[in-house]
Amino acid sequence: MSGEGRERRTPRPQGRRPSGQSSREGRGSVRRGPVRAVQPARRVAYDVLRAVSETDAYANLVLPPAIADAGLTPQDAALATELTYGTLRRLGTYDAIIASAADRPTDGIDPAVLDALRLAVHQLLATRVASHAAVNESVNLVATTSGRGASxxxxxxxxxxxxxxGEGWQARIEEQARSDDERLALRTAHPVWVIRALRRALAAEGRGDELEALLESDNISPEVTLVALPGLAEPAEPRLPYAPTAFASPGGDPRRSVEASGGTVRVQDEGSQLVALALAGAAPIASGERWLDLCAGPGGKTALLAAIALEHDATLEANEVVPVRARLVRKALRAVPGDIVVHEQDGRALAASRPGEFDRILVDAPCTGLGALRRRPEARWRKSPADVAELVPLQVELLSAAVDALAPGGVVAYVTCSPHLAETTGVVQEVLRARTDIVELDARAAIADVSMSPIDLAVEGRSGSGSAQLWPHRHGTDAMFLALLQRPSTENTSSGKED
Known part of the structure; x- marks a missing residue:
């Protein structure tokens, strides 16, 4: 099971397709009437929106190759990126506007037409694109993919x-809201249930008044950050404030920096770096230690831990249950010397088969990904409370299995890219209640120890918990959660679990 870059996905319902309409429309395979020219950047953005809608693709994976395949200039690539991410971020708000203007619910609009309308509304209300260009290009898109009647x-x-x-339309749809939370949802383009979950997570730190700042930060494109693998590369300027391995992209395509380094420099959020560094720094590293990344795909944290392990004569193993993601882990590890084993097993089964073997274990658990909405804006429209209910038992089982695989004195880091309390402190407390053979360490102190600058990690409201929560609006990182559990070196108590 994997955590980094992977969330459990629930397909978002799409509009109904009118009777007799081809299921392939909107992908350029069915064309009616004369083919009309569409500006390449808009076409790329539209094609990515269709992939997100039809196949549950993630824009951050689909967009770069689409830009490359289309041979877009840097200017057009920037436009395609803004149109894609801007549209996806505010999808719910745009759908409310479209429904009002069309005088019908969006599920009564053909999905291919709806995506073109969403793209157009973003241009009309949130960019400097001329209105006539946005309308004409979008109508041409619809004519090309869905025919003259639809256009x-x-x-x-x-x-x-x-x-x-835009202000007028915003006021109009907010007037139709049935509650303050629904009004806030329309204004900030977040589902109501997500707003309530984020409010509770902030309130747990005594910072409920930061909700709107958090929601606003989710709608701002994050800066590209890079990691320099310790001992293999040096971070360049400008440096980032916290992780000693982190620096900002110098601009342009970051893949060039990655390729030039041979993989010793990688794209990675500073929050992801901090939680991996905190695990490595939670206790002095002894030569010969054995480490495990239990949910490794796609391998960013794995590579960072592998480089640190190499510096300290420790051994790292990785595990990823999904074969295609296991291949990504192996690719990420090519830059680190040595033969690093990558297993392809259910993490629970692997940990159960290796009791008491590992000194450090990273459990970067599958989660809803609500902490990475800046990077994967479409995730907010795909998830539902049902995803949380499904994921929590898996998260508990993975963390419990990891604890069983700890050697005396060993430390496990439980990490999610979600601040939802059920996926974070809720999971940790459930595992702690079931056992008497582990203690919780102070994850806030562990992060502060590896950080180059003072870092504001709230304590209020987390009585009895040593966990740490990063936030995009406060730290400029994804909302990464970290808890550290240790099996004491001298165990005078027995496990609360049956053998």
Whole structure:
């Protein structure tokens, strides 16, 4: 099971396809009437939106190769990126506007047409693109993919939207809200259930007044950050404030820096670096230690831990249950000398088969990914409370299995890229209640010890918990959660679990 870059996904319901309409429309395979020219950047953005809608693709994985395949100039690539991510971030708000302008719910609009309308509304209300260009190009998109009848409908809806400003449409849809949370959801483009979960997580730290700042930060494109693998590369300027391995991208395509380094420099959020560094720094490293990354895909944290292990004569193993992601882990590890074993097993089974063997274990658990909405904005529209209910038992089982695989004195880091309390402190407390053979360490202190600058990690409201929560609005990182559990060197108590 893997955590980094992978969330459990629930397909977001799409609009109904009118009777007789091809299931392949919107992918450029069915064209009616004359083919009309569409500006390449808009076409790329539209194709990515269709992939996200139809196949549950993630834009951050689909967009770069789409830009490369289209041969876009840097200027057009920047436009395609803004159109794609901007549209996905505010999808729920744009759907409310479209429904009002079309005088019908969006599930009554063909999905291929709906994605073109969403793209157009973003241009009309949130960019400096000229209204006539946004309308004409979008109508051409619909004519190309869905036919003249659909393009006439799109034209009518978009002309209606151009009659008012973004502020006017925002006020109009907020007037229809049934609660303050629904009004906030329309204004900040977050589902109501996500807003409530984030509010509770902030309130647990005594910082509920930061909710709107957090929601706003989710809608701002994050800066590209890089990691220099310790002992194999040196971080360049400008440095980031916390992780000693982290630095900002110098601009342009970051893949060039990665390729030039042979993989010793990688794209990685500073929060991801901090939690891995905290595990490595939680206790002095002894030569010969054995480490395990239990949920390794796609391998970013694995590579960082592997480099640190190499510096200290420790041995790292990795595990990833999904074969394609296991291949990504192996690719990430190519830059680190040595033969690092990558298993392809259910993490629970692997840990159960290796009792008492490992000195440090990273459990970067599968989660809802609500802490990475800046990077994967479409995730907010895919997830539901049902995902949390499904994931929590798995998270508990993975962490419990990891504890069983700890050697005396060993430390396990439980990490999620979600601040949802059920996935974070809830999981940790459930595991702690079931056992008497582990103690919780101070994860806040562990992060502070590896940080180059003072870091504001809230204590209020976390009585009895040593966990740490990073936040995009406060730290400029993804909302990474970290808890550290240790099996004491001298065990005078027995496990609360049956053998």
């Amino acid at each position: 006439s409908f799109a034209n009518a809806v978009l002309r209606r939207i151009t009659r008012d400003s």
